Amino acid sequence: MPERTPETHVIDYRAAEKLLAARDPRGAVKLLDRVIAAHPENTSARLLRARAFFAAAQLRPAELEFTIVLEREPDNAYAHFALARTYERQGHPDQARRHFRLAAALDPNPEYLQRARFDT
Numbered sequence: 001m002p003e004r005t006p007e008t009h010v011i012d013y014r015a016a017e018k019l020l021a022a023r024d025p026r027g028a029v030k031l032l033d034r035v036i037a038a039h040p041e042n043t044s045a046r047l048l049r050a051r052a053f054f055a056a057a058q059l060r061p062a063e064l065e066f067t068i069v070l071e072r073e074p075d076n077a078y079a080h081f082a083l084a085r086t087y088e089r090q091g092h093p094d095q096a097r098r099h100f101r102l103a104a105a106l107d108p109n110p111e112y113l114q115r116a117r118f119d120t
Helices: 007-020 024-039 045-055 059-072 077-090 095-104 110-116
Strands: none
Touching: 007 024, 007 045, 024 045, 045 059, 045 077, 059 077, 077 095, 077 110, 095 110
């Protein structure tokens, strides 16, 4: 196998974005695994891999990746929202509500506000 370089990791990341957009989350995860193995600190790659896991209905790995992202970026509203959706799909409504509300508090995005259900 040819030597991996920072440039090939960028290419893999961009290709993973395209695969996820083309509804091939498992293909995206494969590419991102290599990127993250080489650059475990890369939060963008971890967030993209979390999204790919979620799209592939691999909810536990998605939860773990979103959690890692939030440990590094606790003010990432999107990661809170996506983690909430992950908890929701796993049948954990209380955990989901907490992260929906954190997302809405960090970013008044109408979808975040709607899902936060502050009125209940």
